[in-house]
Amino acid sequence: MEEYEKIIVESDEETGADVYNRVIIDVLSDLALGRVLEKVRAYIDVKEPVFIFVALRRYGLPSIRLSDFAEVDMGDYGKNEVAINLLKESYIPQLLNKLWERYGKGNIEHSERNMIIVHTPEYFTEVDILREMVIDEKIAQINDRIMDAMLRIIPEGFRVRYHQLTEEYILFVASEDPIKQEWKDRAFTIRNGLIKGGKDNA
Amino acid sequence: MLEPMMYEGGVYKHNHLVELVEDLGGYILQTNVMQTEIIIIMLVPMKDIHLVENMTKKLLGVLTRAPLSGTEIAVVAPTLAYHHLPHPDCDIAEFLRRKGAKTNMIGLARGVGARVCQITAHERNLINEHDVAVYILGNFKHCIVENKPKIFEGIKIPLVVTGAPEIDVEEISMADAYVGNLGRIAHRMRKGPEMWAMDEAVEVVGEILDKERNEISKDPLCVMPPRVKKEIEDQIPEIADVLSPLPVTLMLKGMRVKLDYDEFHKRIENISFVEGVKLKDIAYIKKGLLKNYILVEIKPKSETGFII
Numbered sequence: 236m237e238e239y240e241k242i243i244v245e246s247d248e249e250t251g252a253d254v255y256n257r258v259i260i261d262v263l264s265d266l267a268l269g270r271v272l273e274k275v276r277a278y279i280d281v282k283e284p285v286f287i288f289v290a291l292r293r294y295g296l297p298s299i300r301l302s303d304f305a306e307v308d309m310g311d312y313g314k315n316e317v318a319i320n321l322l323k324e325s326y327i328p329q330l331l332n333k334l335w336e337r338y339g340k341g342n343i344e345h346s347e348r349n350m351i352i353v354h355t356p357e358y359f360t361e362v363d364i365l366r367e368m369v370i371d372e373k374i375a376q377i378n379d380r381i382m383d384a385m386l387r388i389i390p391e392g393f394r395v396r397y398h399q400l401t402e403e404y405i406l407f408v409a410s411e412d413p414i415k416q417e418w419k420d421r422a423f424t425i426r427n428g429l430i431k432g433g434k435d436n437a
Numbered sequence: 438m439l440e441p442m443m444y445e446g447g448v449y450k451h452n453h454l455v456e457l458v459e460d461l462g463g464y465i466l467q468t469n470v471m472q473t474e475i476i477i478i479m480l481v482p483m484k485d486i487h488l489v490e491n492m493t494k495k496l497l498g499v500l501t502r503a504p505l506s507g508t509e510i511a512v513v514a515p516t517l518a519y520h521h522l523p524h525p526d527c528d529i530a531e532f533l534r535r536k537g538a539k540t541n542m543i544g545l546a547r548g549v550g551a552r553v554c555q556i557t558a559h560e561r562n563l564i565n566e567h568d569v570a571v572y573i574l575g576n577f578k579h580c581i582v583e584n585k586p587k588i589f590e591g592i593k594i595p596l597v598v599t600g601a602p603e604i605d606v607e608e609i610s611m612a613d614a615y616v617g618n619l620g621r622i623a624h625r626m627r628k629g630p631e632m633w634a635m636d637e638a639v640e641v642v643g644e645i646l647d648k649e650r651n652e653i654s655k656d657p658l659c660v661m662p663p664r665v666k667k668e669i670e671d672q673i674p675e676i677a678d679v680l681s682p683l684p685v686t687l688m689l690k691g692m693r694v695k696l697d698y699d700e701f702h703k704r705i706e707n708i709s710f711v712e713g714v715k716l717k718d719i720a721y722i723k724k725g726l727l728k729n730y731i732l733v734e735i736k737p738k739s740e741t742g743f744i745i
Contacts, residue, residue: 248576248577250576250620251576251601251602251620254576254601254620255576257622257624258621258623261623262623265623279577281551281577284580387519387623390520390550391518391520391549391550392515392549394550411550411552411553412552
């Protein structure tokens with residue numbers, strides 16, 4: 236049944252492993268990552284010393300593009316502009332920042348609440364680019380939170396680190412000495428086991 | 438012999454208790470008023486405790502022994518990063534304060550790690566200015582027993598260590614006591630076993646302090662620290678303007694006066710007692726490492742030959 240456990244911490248010292256299990260639960264719940272990580276496996280050997288953390292990720296929310304919350308069209312006939320009709324107000328700050336960066340503040344007109352006019356001579360091609368523009372990247376925020384959680388979980392003195400962060404998993408090896416290949420191999424074995432287990436269950 | 442006591446009750450008529458304690462020759466160390474409630478930490482002559490108990494009953498308050506009052510305790514963490522704060526360091530410090538202690542939290546610059554942990558001479562001297570040091574360590578026995586004694590080196594005051602595993606105190610070199618079930622955790626301690634462990638830590642510190650007080654009574658100080666505190670408050674009015682908590686913090690063998698050393702040490706040295714002695718005759722006045730504050734170390738009777 237062990238492979239179904241969400242969090243497993245392995246160590247020679249039972250008490251240490253139990254308390255660390257609790258630390259991982261606390262940190263993940265503090266940063267609201269409980270639903271982001273599917274399975275977590277940690278291995279701690281204080282004699283070496285090494286800390287290995289491997290977690291399988293769930294697929295997160297897709298990025299938000301401009302066309303998801305606005306209608307983007309060319310402006311009135313004869314004008315070099317693109318008109319953005321906003322259907323949702325929640326992303327306006329991020330959108331304005333991106334537009335200012337790309338076109339300059341002087342070329343962005345936001346006189347009406349739900350309408351943004353972008354002045355650009357290339358309006359013909361810019362319409363398509365704007366429609367596909369990524370406004371809010373959820374995955375980047377989640378990655379930041381995952382890194383934050385890692386730094387909180389790993390023992391503070393273990394400042395030499397090796398990590399892999401992909402869409403599928405997170406792998407961390409930390410120690411206060413240079414990372415040995417055998418530690419990495421151990422981490423890879425845990426990771427492969429997790430990925431295989433995940434696929435079998437699916 | 439004075440007994441450290443704590444009164445918890447209403448503000449109404451609490452001055453009756455204060456006056457009683459002063460009349461009995463006791464000292465009020467600290468009063469905390471919280472709206473209509475008050476907590477008074479005081480030293481009461483042992484043979485007169487029943488009088489104070491009677492007064493407490495009359496005022497409908499609660500009187501408990503506060504073994505940690507009149508002491509300054511260093512709560513030492515490997516660093517002050519979020520791995521250790523606010524839990525469990527602040528929780529343990531809070532429990533110590535509830536029993537009357539003044540705690541100072543000290544985060545070492547490089548106290549983390551196993552092989553790499555270290556302590557500087559400055560940190561060591563700073564910790565040695567206190568009565569007891571409580572080191573708050575982590576979850577693994579190997580780390581606490583094998584690696585961490587490096588950061589206990591040179592600590593001359595009694596040393597209490599806390600951590601998660603159960604360890605026999607004999608196994609940790611230089612430690613005077615060890616309290617388990619208090620590891621590195623990331624949540625507020627509120628469950629039964631955690632609270633009991635913190636109670637145990639407080640109890641252990643109390644026992645160590647009682648032992649220290651016993652040792653001191655074999656060669657008593659030539660003046661009681663609370664009396665010096667009272668004289669400082671009477672003779673140096675500037676102390677009333679100090680905003681730090683406990684402007685005169687009592688310790689077992691002296692006190693920390695939270696005034697600038699360069700500006701005030703001459704006046705502190707010249708504090709006079711009715712017996713005709715000055716403070717500089719019966720105490721060492723030093724510059725403390727904490728913010729240039731003044732450290733007063735009272736000499737024992739064996740050095741001066743008299744007690745006032």
